[in-house]
Amino acid sequence: MTELTSMNRRDLQAKATHLDERYHAFKAQRLALDMTRGKPCAEQLDLSLGLLDCLRHNDYRAADGSDCRNYGGLEGLPEARQLFADFLEVDPSEVIVGGNSSLTMMHDTISQALLRGMPGGSGPWRTLPAVKFVCPSPGYDRHFAICQHLGIDMITVDMTAEGPDMEQVERLVAGDESLKGIWCVPKYSNPTGITFSEAVVERLARMRTAAPDFRILWDNAYTVHHLTDTPDRLANLLAAAKAAGNPDRVLLFGSTSKISFAGAGLAAMAGSVANIRHIKAGLAIQTIGPDKLNQLRHVRFFRDMAGIETHMQKHAAILRPKFATVEDVLTRELGGTGVATWSRPRGGYFISLDTLDGCAKAVVAMAADAGVHLTHAGATFPYGRDPRDRNIRLAPSMPSPNDIRQAMELVSVCIQRVSVAKLLTN
Amino acid sequence: MTELTSMNRRDLQAKATHLDERYHAFKAQRLALDMTRGKPCAEQLDLSLGLLDCLRHNDYRAADGSDCRNYGGLEGLPEARQLFADFLEVDPSEVIVGGNSSLTMMHDTISQALLRGMPGGSGPWRTLPAVKFVCPSPGYDRHFAICQHLGIDMITVDMTAEGPDMEQVERLVAGDESLKGIWCVPKYSNPTGITFSEAVVERLARMRTAAPDFRILWDNAYTVHHLTDTPDRLANLLAAAKAAGNPDRVLLFGSTSKISFAGAGLAAMAGSVANIRHIKAGLAIQTIGPDKLNQLRHVRFFRDMAGIETHMQKHAAILRPKFATVEDVLTRELGGTGVATWSRPRGGYFISLDTLDGCAKAVVAMAADAGVHLTHAGATFPYGRDPRDRNIRLAPSMPSPNDIRQAMELVSVCIQRVSVAKLLTN
Numbered sequence: 138m139t140e141l142t143s144m145n146r147r148d149l150q151a152k153a154t155h156l157d158e159r160y161h162a163f164k165a166q167r168l169a170l171d172m173t174r175g176k177p178c179a180e181q182l183d184l185s186l187g188l189l190d191c192l193r194h195n196d197y198r199a200a201d202g203s204d205c206r207n208y209g210g211l212e213g214l215p216e217a218r219q220l221f222a223d224f225l226e227v228d229p230s231e232v233i234v235g236g237n238s239s240l241t242m243m244h245d246t247i248s249q250a251l252l253r254g255m256p257g258g259s260g261p262w263r264t265l266p267a268v269k270f271v272c273p274s275p276g277y278d279r280h281f282a283i284c285q286h287l288g289i290d291m292i293t294v295d296m297t298a299e300g301p302d303m304e305q306v307e308r309l310v311a312g313d314e315s316l317k318g319i320w321c322v323p324k325y326s327n328p329t330g331i332t333f334s335e336a337v338v339e340r341l342a343r344m345r346t347a348a349p350d351f352r353i354l355w356d357n358a359y360t361v362h363h364l365t366d367t368p369d370r371l372a373n374l375l376a377a378a379k380a381a382g383n384p385d386r387v388l389l390f391g392s393t394s395k396i397s398f399a400g401a402g403l404a405a406m407a408g409s410v411a412n413i414r415h416i417k418a419g420l421a422i423q424t425i426g427p428d429k430l431n432q433l434r435h436v437r438f439f440r441d442m443a444g445i446e447t448h449m450q451k452h453a454a455i456l457r458p459k460f461a462t463v464e465d466v467l468t469r470e471l472g473g474t475g476v477a478t479w480s481r482p483r484g485g486y487f488i489s490l491d492t493l494d495g496c497a498k499a500v501v502a503m504a505a506d507a508g509v510h511l512t513h514a515g516a517t518f519p520y521g522r523d524p525r526d527r528n529i530r531l532a533p534s535m536p537s538p539n540d541i542r543q544a545m546e547l548v549s550v551c552i553q554r555v556s557v558a559k560l561l562t563n
Numbered sequence: 564m565t566e567l568t569s570m571n572r573r574d575l576q577a578k579a580t581h582l583d584e585r586y587h588a589f590k591a592q593r594l595a596l597d598m599t600r601g602k603p604c605a606e607q608l609d610l611s612l613g614l615l616d617c618l619r620h621n622d623y624r625a626a627d628g629s630d631c632r633n634y635g636g637l638e639g640l641p642e643a644r645q646l647f648a649d650f651l652e653v654d655p656s657e658v659i660v661g662g663n664s665s666l667t668m669m670h671d672t673i674s675q676a677l678l679r680g681m682p683g684g685s686g687p688w689r690t691l692p693a694v695k696f697v698c699p700s701p702g703y704d705r706h707f708a709i710c711q712h713l714g715i716d717m718i719t720v721d722m723t724a725e726g727p728d729m730e731q732v733e734r735l736v737a738g739d740e741s742l743k744g745i746w747c748v749p750k751y752s753n754p755t756g757i758t759f760s761e762a763v764v765e766r767l768a769r770m771r772t773a774a775p776d777f778r779i780l781w782d783n784a785y786t787v788h789h790l791t792d793t794p795d796r797l798a799n800l801l802a803a804a805k806a807a808g809n810p811d812r813v814l815l816f817g818s819t820s821k822i823s824f825a826g827a828g829l830a831a832m833a834g835s836v837a838n839i840r841h842i843k844a845g846l847a848i849q850t851i852g853p854d855k856l857n858q859l860r861h862v863r864f865f866r867d868m869a870g871i872e873t874h875m876q877k878h879a880a881i882l883r884p885k886f887a888t889v890e891d892v893l894t895r896e897l898g899g900t901g902v903a904t905w906s907r908p909r910g911g912y913f914i915s916l917d918t919l920d921g922c923a924k925a926v927v928a929m930a931a932d933a934g935v936h937l938t939h940a941g942a943t944f945p946y947g948r949d950p951r952d953r954n955i956r957l958a959p960s961m962p963s964p965n966d967i968r969q970a971m972e973l974v975s976v977c978i979q980r981v982s983v984a985k986l987l988t989n
Contacts, residue, residue, distance in 0.1 A: 174634070182632040186620040189856070194612040206608040206824040208600070236662050237854045244849040248674050252689075252713055263678070263689050279848075286848040287678055394851075398632040401856040422705075422712040423670040425820075428663045430615070430827040431854065 140475035141556055142493075149557050156554040160507065163547045168508035170544040175327070175486035176535045177399050177452075184451050185397040191437040192430060205429035211420050212413075213405070217432035221405035223442040225357065225389050226373050232407045233416060235427050239392040239404035243354060244283050246388060246406070249419045250317070250352075251287060256411045257385050258350030262317060271309055271319035273301035275489060275517030275528045277327040280320040280356065284519070291519035292316070296326070300333035303340045314347035318354055324371045325359040328489040328517055328530040330482025332369035342377035342386070353378075355389045359485040361449045362395060364457055369483055375407065384409040393435060395486065396445060396452070403435050459533040462541045463488050470549030476556035479531075488531040489517070495526045496555045503551040509544045566901035567982055568919075575983050582980040586933065589973045594934035596970040601753070601912035602961045603825050603878075610877050611823040617863040618856060631855035637846050638839075639831070643858035647831035649868040651783065651815050652799050658833045659842060661853050665818040665830035669780060670709050672814060672832070675845045676743070676778075677713060682837045683811050684776030688743060697735055697745035699727035701915060701943030701954045703753040706746040706782070710945070717945035718742070722755055726763035733770045740773035744780055750797045751785040754915040754943055754956040756908025758795035768803035768812070779804075781815045785911040787875045788821060790883055795909055801833070810835040819861060821912065822871060822878070829861050885959040888967045889914050896975030902982035905957075914957040915943070921952045922981045929977040935970045 144152065197205050199214050212218065213234025222229040235242050251263045262268045269290040272281060276296070284291050294305040300323070310316050321341075323333040333341075341353055355374055363369070378387045387409070393402035406416065439445050464481060467490070471477045479490040492500055497514035504511055512530040515521040531548075533541050570578065623631050625640050638644065639660025648655040661668050677689045688694045695716040698707060702722070710717050720731040726749070736742050747767075749759040759767075767779055781800055789795070804813045813835070819828035832842065865871050890907060893916070897903045905916040918926055923940035930937055938956040941947040957974075959967050 176634055179630060179633075182630065185632075186623075189618050189620045189623065192615050194615045197612075197615065204605060204608065206611075206826060207605075208602050208820075208825040210826070238850045238852075241850045248678060251678060252674060279851075282848050286845070394634075398856065399634040400636070400852050401632060401854045419712070422708050424664045424667045425705075426826050428827045428854065428857065430824065431857070 142475040153557045159550045164507045170540050171510045172532050173510050173512045175532045178535050180455050188434050188438045192434050205433045208425045210426045214429050214432045216436045225391050225407045227407045234405045239390045242406045255350040256415045267315040269316045272519045275328050278516040281519045293519050300337035307344045310346045317348050318352045320354050322356050325485025328487040330480045330485050335372040338372035338374050343381040353387050357391045363484045365483045385411050458538050462538045463533050463545050466545035477552050490529045491527045493556050497526045497529050499555045500551045504548050509547050568901040575987050579983045585976045590933045596966050597936045598958050599936050599938045601958045604961050606881050614860050614864045618860050631859045634851045636852045640855050640858045642862045651817050651833045653833045660831045665816045668832045681776040682841045693741040695742045698945045701754050704942040707945045719945050724757050726759035729766045736772045743774050744778045746780050748782050751911025754913040756906045756911050761798040764798035764800050769807040779813050783817045789910045791909045811837050884964050888964045889959050889971050892971035903978050916955045917953045919982050923952045923955050925981045926977045930974050935973050
């Protein structure tokens with residue numbers, strides 16, 4: 138395919154006419170397709186239907202004999218803690234298993250830090266003149282929303298193929314004690330799909346921070362969500378932080394939201410003994426305990442990490458063709474045009490696409506006008522503002538492969554049309 | 564029985580010797596009984612075992628066809644909102660159904676008020692020089708713990724047989740704009756068992772508050788938890804507040820913790836449209852939605868309020884003999900002694916017992932030494948400090964009637980022995 142970026146004006150105008158025809162043909166189909174969120178499809182949810190049958194009226198006791206129907210057990214069932222200890226590669230004593238949402242655990246952790254402080258710090262963050270977080274971007278919009286909602290300033294740093302740009306991160310956190318945290322989705326990252334390299338993990342664990350109570354919020358949301366048979370390996374951040382003498386720097390999060398049921402799974406967090414003691418002190422005020430029956434259900438259904446790994450192969454079998462469809466259409470429609478680049482993730486839920494600078498918003502709006510809904514442009518950056526207006530997050534899990542094909546063809550037309558318009562006005 | 568308070572020293576000394584003998588006989592039995600918390604017994608939990616069987620692998624859709632396994636539905640399933648609307652006597656649009664803990668909803672509501680403010684107010688409460696709550700006492704220790712944990716000052720007012728002493732409440736809230744809320748357990752109150760009178764509800768709805776964003780936290784935890792066949796009636800606070808022109812003053816809470824499973828039930832909150840909009844804006848940042856499968860389970864199992872009312876009669880049949888045992892032993896052992904008074908609740912989970920001033924801590928310690936554990940003395944007051952050191956909360960739901968008999972006999976001996984010691988030193 139000819140690079141649009143090297144076409145002359147007449148060829149560009151001819152291209153525009155052709156693209157307009159294609160666009161109007163799509164519009165006539167009155168599509169209604171949604172690729173906005175990383176939401177599992179019904180076929181994926183069906184994989185866990187056994188969860189609905191696996192507890193019965195004579196099965197409600199944990200291994201230690203405790204009655205999972207009643208109050209108590211703030212840190213979760215021992216067998217659920219064991220499962221998540223294997224999942225997060227920590228000791229069971231370092232794990233708290235909660236309700237159905239790891240986002241809630243992250244939000245509450247930061248709320249409590251604002252209201253009560255963090256171990257190692259000098260009191261509630263709310264009493265400080267400013268609280269800031271480092272936000273590698275593009276990143277996860279719901280992380281950024283928590284900061285914005287709670288009045289935490291966000292400092293953007295670049296994402297590279299190995300993780301956050303550590304030169305930027307190290308300089309920032311060493312020089313500013315109001316920087317209290319960094320958001321990370323370290324494996325099959327949202328949205329770029331990369332896995333942090335061992336060197337990046339090591340530097341995060343070792344770096345000097347001006348704030349003594351600095352925290353890495355390690356949202357390991359996609360740790361077993363492989364799309365290939367040769368999974369990425371992520372270095373163990375908590376082990377690295379302990380070895381570096383910074384055991385309290387790290388808070389790990391995970392969930393089964395994209396393993397069992399998105400809305401009725403389990404979430405867990407992990408960290409050093411000092412962190413877990415602090416979190417439990419807050420939880421003791423907030424609740425009398427999590428839903429232990431749902432924890433027992435998950436333990437009965439998955440049994441152990443081997444059970445989860447086997448289960449994830451079934452998810453991959455459903456998701457792979459969907460990701461392949463996106464890749465096929467983008468390659469066919471946009472390969473060699475010079476107006477878009479995109480990720481080829483080895484796991485996770487997203488494809489990250491970059492247009493020419495200044496085109497993403499127009500592309501998303503144009504696709505929406507023709508009935509294809511994408512995550513709004515800018516969402517992957519703090520405050521919803523992509524400084525180069527070029528990043529678009531594609532979430533192919535929910536629609537069928539056929540719908541994905543249609544949607545991506547339309548998106549490709551929109552990208553070319555917006556790019557042509559930009560090139561014509563240059 | 565002779566009043567201990569009118570005995571002469573010699574009779575008191577003889578009484579002391581006799582009580583010591585009884586106490587040591589109890590101690591020799593090495594009892595291990597727990598009456599500390601309002602925790603349902605296994606027989607009560609068995610009433611809801613059908614919850615474990617009522618969803619199956621072919622039943623996971625709500626009435627509107629939505630898939631309860633997936634993300635979404637921030638305010639809860641429509642049919643669950645309808646159920647709690649009937650439960651809390653409000654409109655479904657005024658309800659949010661959450662996870663397994665109403666305590667969490669209360670804690671989060673106050674956390675959010677501190678961090679973001681409340682509708683009608685002038686910003687986050689955390690920016691104010693002081694935030695205070697009115698705490699009718701004796702009251703629920705976990706309410707007070709939330710305030711203490713979050714740095715909210717507590718102002719104690721007296722509980723009467725009709726609810727909080729409204730003279731005190733009205734004077735306080737009219738004169739101090741840092742008073743932002745009041746805790747209420749309005750029906751079969753924890754621990755005194757009383758139900759707020761219509762006049763008290765009306766005055767709470769109408770009273771003038773210096774703070775425009777003052778909130779009544781109406782923890783209607785025991786609304787269907789009757790112990791008699793002629794239930795108390797509680798006036799509708801939200802309706803009264805609307806009629807008085809104060810629709811946003813009220814936040815209602817309820818749960819099925821003591822209806823279905825204590826640890827795996829449903830919690831809900833309700834309030835005006837402005838309040839619900841505000842709460843939902845916070846929830847949208849905190850979670851992608853509640854566990855809708857557990858909501859569907861409850862809707863399937865209970866169907867409607869009539870289903871809940873019928874179910875509660877079975878709870879009452881289990882609890883009535885336990886409450887009767889406490890009453891019987893206390894009457895037999897302490898009636899006419901002049902050293903204790905206690906409540907005769909018509910519902911709820913507690914009996915509130917008052918000793919002579921200055922005796923409660925010693926009684927609880929003496930009972931614990933003989934293996935009977937009561938809620939620690941002072942717990943029913945802010946900061947765990949009962950100014951008269953006389954209130955003891957008894958929670959008879961968990962132990963068997965026979966264990967309750969033993970425990971209450973021992974407690975009665977302890978009360979008399981501590982009272983005699985006090986009378987002898989006067």
